[in-house]
Amino acid sequence: MIPVSNPRPMPRNLLVAPLVAAALALLGGMQARAEEAGTLLLRHGGGAPVAAPRLAADAAITVSGPTARATITQAFRNTTSDWVEGTYLFPLPEDAAVDAMRLVVGDRVIVADIREREAARRDYEAARAEGKAAALVEQQRPNLFTNAVANIGPGETVLVQIQYQQGVRRSGDTYSLRLPTVAAPRYNPAPPAVQEAATGRPAPDPVPDRDAITAPVLDPARHAPVNPLTLSIDLKAGFSLGRVESATHAITIDAPSERERRIALRDGATAADRDFELTWTPAPGTSPGLGLFRERVAGADAVLAVVTPPVAAAQAASLPRDVIFVIDNSGSMGGTSIRQAKASLLVGLDRLRPGDRFNVIRFDDTMETVFSDLVAADEPHLAQAKSFVGGLEARGGTEMLAPLKAALRDADPEETGRVRQVVFLTDGAIGDEGRIFSAIAEARGRTRLFMVGIGSAPNGHLMRHAAELGRGTVTLIGSVDQVADRMRELLAKLESPVVTDLAATFSEPAEATPTALPDLYRGEPVTIAARMPEARGTLTLTGRIGGRPWRTVLDLSQAEDGAGIGKVWARARIGEAETARITGRMTPEAADAAILRLALDHGLTTRLTSLVATDATPRRPAGARLARTDLPLNLPAGWDFEAVFGTDQPRAPAPAPILRKAALAPTATGSLALPQTATDSTLRLMLGAGLLGLALLVRGRRVAR
Known part of the structure; x- marks a missing residue:
């Protein structure tokens, strides 16, 4: 039996996560090529160079009709003789409702709690200082997160498993799912110098958290990709499937039935340097049923309606x-x-x-x-x-x-x-x-x-x-191959009359999102999420298509059972509150109160809340140094390193180069910590042997049960 600090139901795939991590590490070739000259050394906080932990990740996604549930397992491997804290900047889908995190250290599993952001950080920093294993997941943007893992022991692998819910996107008859895999370097404008000179006071920083969204980036001319990723998707569309494909990655597809597909990366592990996209369509002649789903959560029904209005038979004359x-x-x-x-x-x-x-x-x-x-x-x-x-x-x-x-x-x-x-x-x-x-x-x-x-x-x-x-x-x-088709689709929308004056009316009391429906273009669906005491009565949608009235009535009692709809609704409501704050429709205080209530009620990571997991027992010996570093990222595929960071980068191991001012606005220190190199062939052999032993140990325990 594995000791659990905070016992809760645990998904089955967590028990095999060490095997996943071992398999990823033992693929070896990618990580070996990634550090051609040896261990990646990063300067952090102006101190001595620190060996960056190595990272491998696995994404397992289950699509159930209109929603998807994802489990991301990150394996942090410390190849040094020091105790290490690593921070990793990573992207997720912009509508991801991040609601769970578990930390696995040896044979212990520590389940995270959702807390207000400052309280979560205080708990993490206290555990770090006391030498306890700890992990902290913070949202920097709705699609950008940081994961800090403290007190990784010498030669140790620590696993962090993050889970989130999201909605499946639909346009016409095409459904899609997108998984970002790399946080691209961002340009952060500096405060206006003119305003500072005129007032004598520092101008507000347009990016006050610029340090939190900046990470070391590898030059692909000097380093092969790092952070290998494996991916599997269990696609249960809810209808007979036609075309299933990825325009971004080579995949394998298994078809257990007409309504289900199992997808994996053809090459096993791939570099985390581009978004993964999967699209699917119904089988020819198949017309998916009405997109109406519900989920019973905490004594109420969450409802999701996805309806595509018909194209007007007789379009109005197009305006110039x-x-x-x-x-x-x-x-x-x-x-x-x-x-x-x-x-x-x-x-x-x-x-x-x-x-x-x-x-x-x-x-x-x-x-x-x-x-x-x-x-x-x-x-x-x-x-x-x-x-x-x-x-x-x-x-x-x-x-x-x-x-x-x-x-x-x-x-x-x-x-x-x-x-x-x-x-x-x-x-x-x-x-x-x-x-x-x-x-x-x-x-x-x-x-x-x-x-x-x-x-x-x-x-x-x-x-x-x-x-x-x-x-x-x-x-x-x-890709260039997508330009013609996707621009043609976009331009057809621009040239087509929109569906305007959209309105949604529930016959029973409901908290619906969005509160104001957008204009729609050809093939774009109306997507409405709501929470109500019971899914009954009707939802009436009205609008105008090509100048003619359009109306449809949905019987909510006919909604199919769905999974994760409550999380999708809560995440959408949080997004609306953030928009209202930015645009001035809500005061910052009112918006923050609404966001915090929704986040705590539904256990979601937001700008105001974080997931924190801390062990109860100190691990790092008293007086032992804790080395801190940010994990390096790949440059997104197709980017030009010199166009982003300038042409004056040193080619031999040297202090971190200064960013070219015209390319990226400087951080507070004016520099970006780019990796340096040394040799670690012995450590690589020890890594493989150690993880192989870990895999065999876990397998033996499972067989013993």
Whole structure:
């Protein structure tokens, strides 16, 4: 029997997590190539170089109809003779409801509690100081988290298992699931120097937590990828499946039945350097049932309705459009990303029609418009714009606020005879998302904002929330091969009449989200989550399609059983409160109170709450040094290291290089701790032998039961 500090029901797959970690480590080749010259040495806090713990991860995801439950197991391996604390910056889906964490140290399992953020950090720091095993998961952004693990013993492997719930996305007949695997480096604007000079007081920092969202990044020219990931998905769609595929990774697919698929990475372990995306469609001739689900939680029913309005049989005459294309050509867009962005913009220009008007804005740490105002979409103007786009190169920082405001600025806000649209192409690698959201809410007017996420690891939180605030849609393009199809889908939406004046009415009392429904474009579903004493009565949806009334009534008693819907509802309500705080619809105090209540009631990690696990017994000997370090990250696939960090990086082991000022705004110290190298072949052999022994020991105990 494994001792448990805080006994709770435990998922079966936790018991085999050590085997998962051992298998990942024993794959060996990836980690060995990743440290070609030996152990990765990182400078932390200005002290002596510290050997970074090695990390391997496993993701196991179960899709049940409209929701997905994920278990992420992270294995931290200390290959040194010191006691170590490691901090790892990692991404999750922007709508992930993180609700559980367990820490496995030897034969002990410590179950985490959800607490207010400051209280959780105090508990973690006290346990760290006392030499106890401890782990702390904090949300830095809705899609960006840090995991700190303290007192990892010499030669020891510690496991941290994190669980979350999320909704499955749907567009038309295509369902999708996305798993981010690497936290891309972010540009963090510095406080305005002009304001500081004028007032004599320090200007507010647009990214006050810049240190928390910054981690060491490996140069792929000097290091092969680290942090190997294995992945398995149990897909239970709830209907007969047709096409199941991934545009981002090579996968294997097993089909136990018409309604279920089991997916794994074809190569076993892969580098954590790009988002994983899985899409699936119904079998030909199959029409999935009504998307209406419920879950009984804590004496109430959580309801999820996903309904796609029909395409109008007779579309209204399309209005001419004013389209402003904004393209990010900052350093983070170097490599394949800038090619994807330019190709996407050129497709957009080709789809403009006579009577449309347009302009193009490009930005890095400066901005430039092709024309002084909107111009007709005729051949001379289009040729000039295409020539401008063709000459763009990636360089500099990502100052997004000014070009966004310029694109949203509307010279004729009362115009009703034209449709005004902004198409914004970027990887979203910034740290000041709050300023962007505030600007959209303040200046959107009649404009619709369409976000196009570029590259292998776009900032999903920025993309989706900006599109929601801008009453548009988000399109993600991960490779040049996807440009034509995904831009065609986006442009069809831009050219199609929207479903407007949407409203939802429950016949029985319900707490529903979103409180204000967005405009919809062709193929976009209405998604509503609600909590009510009992799922009964009706939900009535109304709107206008192509100028004609549309109405549908759903019988809530016909809802199918679903899993995790209560978590999805609570996470959506928290997101609404955050938006209300940013846009001024709620005071910060009222928003924080609502977020904290929802987080504590539903056990969720948020900006105000964290998961903390601490052991009861000290492990580190009194007086033994605790080395602290941040784990290194891969550069996202397709990024150009020199375009992001500059060309003046030293090529031999040396102190951490200074960031190029034009590429990324400096941290408080003005530098980024990039890894240095040494030799560790002996430790690698010991690692393999030790983990093999661990695997055999666990297997023996299971057989003995």
